[in-house]
Amino acid sequence: MATVDIDLPHVKDHDHDPHHHGPAKGIGRWLFTTNHKDIGSMYLIFSLCMFLIGGLMALIIRAELFQPGLQLVEPEFFNQMTTMHGLIMVFGAVMPAFVGLANWMIPMMIGAPDMALPRMNNWSFWILPFAFLILLSSLFMEGGAPNFGWTFYAPLSTTYGPPSTTYFIFGVHIMGISSIMGAINIIATILNLRAPGMTLMKMPLFVWTWLITAFLLIAVMPVLAGVVTMMLMDIHFGTSFFNAAGGGDPVLFQHVFWFFGHPEVYIMILPAFGIVSEIIPTFARKRLFGYPSMVYAVASIALLSFIVWAHHMFTVGMPLVGEVFFMFATMLIAVPTGVKVFNWVATMFRGSMTFETPMLFALAFVVLFTIGGFSGLMLAIAPVDFQYHDTYFVVAHFHYVLVPGAVFGIMAGVYYWLPKWTGHVLNESLGKFHFWMSFVGVNITFFPMHFVGLAGMPRRIPDYALQFADFNSIASVGAFIFGLSQLIFVYNIIHNARVGEKATAQVWDGAHGLEWTVPSPAPYHTFSTPPKVD
């Protein structure tokens, strides 16, 4: 913690005055910072860059799919685009954005002066750009970037993968280490640095959801590291984990991967649940309905996530008992998720609602995430999954839970806390412009995918049968609307950082919580003396 000032002359003056210690100057501030706000900002900016790069890849995919036939890119390059888009959005955009929000907000929400392990915090951020530099550099290598889909099923990725697969594995290792360090830091902060009186059941839900997410990360990121290590050994050291000729089993890969992969899905959504649970009470001007049940629901979703992985692989030839077990276990998740949706709606019921930008994103989250949840329930039904498997219906499903789910959750959080970061009141017209363009764009993009998927259009293919042409061109138009409207998002953030009316400490008149008691913009050091929580 305060060990940073050992080399200062006034060692005795240990509890330094927050008002006299500003940030360091120049690039060194960012390279060597241990300040949770600086690191949070870097995480968020990094994830925004990755979001734009991954989005550009999505637009290449959608441009190729605008018409049947091959127009713009080679099929090999198309495969690289689908793979890199998935990897970058999952590991580069969504996960670091949540870590960034956690860095910025968790210490301020629980009344802590900083993260528990500030130096590790610096390190866990700064290895991340290198992981993605390695991953992105594979695009320029001989043989191209990884082209086996973000799920990198063996033996496609081991026996038949491009030479750059090794770089991909190394990149995954680094980002995994970064996530694990980030998770350890968040748990240590939440467990050890809460202000006096802030009991666990008084913590804001964003903190709760992140605590549970961090435990999920620690449980499954090492398994991901393990599975890529096995791939590395199969490729270079002659082992046969996934090679049938040597006595291995390709299906084993899918089991190990999805043992990581399914909790990973919740890693990407639970913090968004937390953000929405902060925003809806603020703009409904009511307390969150059913706080304890929200906490238990998140915990049960997290626990259930460990016993449902094989619903991603119903078609591998599992025995009937397995299909039935994973089908019902998966459907069980709808119960705690339903509790959460019910509580959000009940919070709004008879509230004095206003519809500022963060609230619009949160409301869109509730509605569209629920649509994604329902298509998930459809996919959970093992007998019909045989038809839906690997079609655009799956693409529609997980984009509904990830784009208007996780991404809208992040955007809601950014708009909600932006005035606290910059000290400027949000320009509502610009914010609403971004919201409506995104909302319309996202639905035009992903809703038609349900239809082509049910009609049998396979995913990850650069060409398709003529009967899917209309819906695909609609989806492509929507993708460009959605993609370009993110430039408004970038503009809004820069605009808000530069100009705007001075924001009050509370910012939103229904906002409650410790982060709204410090001035806006939040000073470089907050809560050097812990606040008292009743």
Place this chain on the structure above:
Amino acid sequence: MRDAKQANTRVVVRLGVTAVLMFGFGFALVPLYEVFCDITGLNGKNFGRGDVAALEVDRSRTVKVQFVSTNPETMPWEFKPVERSMRIFPGETHQTAYFAANPTSHWMVAQAVPSVTPAEAAQYLTKINCFCFDRQPLDAGASQEMPMVFVVSPELPAHISTITVSYALYDITASEPVALQDKTKTGSQLL
């Protein structure tokens, strides 16, 4: 401050150890998966090897056993069953064979990997002798018939009337120098 530091160290150590253990757990899933499949007979894995045992022959019904072969794209050999299917009484020992030919201009070694469908039948099908127990070398242009002897247990559930035995043939020439040193092991590892 000291207390807070100790508390942080404790959290870091505990979670760090958990992360390392979970990394190990990822690898532990490999044998666990094998054991699980072995016990339950799932995944067609328990395609057992055994000795001739005096089994009582069940003449009240017959079972159709089909033989199929698969060559991965990288395997140039001709590889097919001599008999595509046979009708047998459960408990009776039978012999059949697969035909393999190496059309290339160089010496190659292959390894066959078996699988049984439906998976439920796997534990009732025992191989007494099989070409998949050993690596199969073939000179350039040579061909051979590779025998297999098997028995289907009379305890086979009544609702299973057809069993499909599939072999995939893999080119393992590249790994041969290493594998030669431990010839007896490779075959049994596969089962």
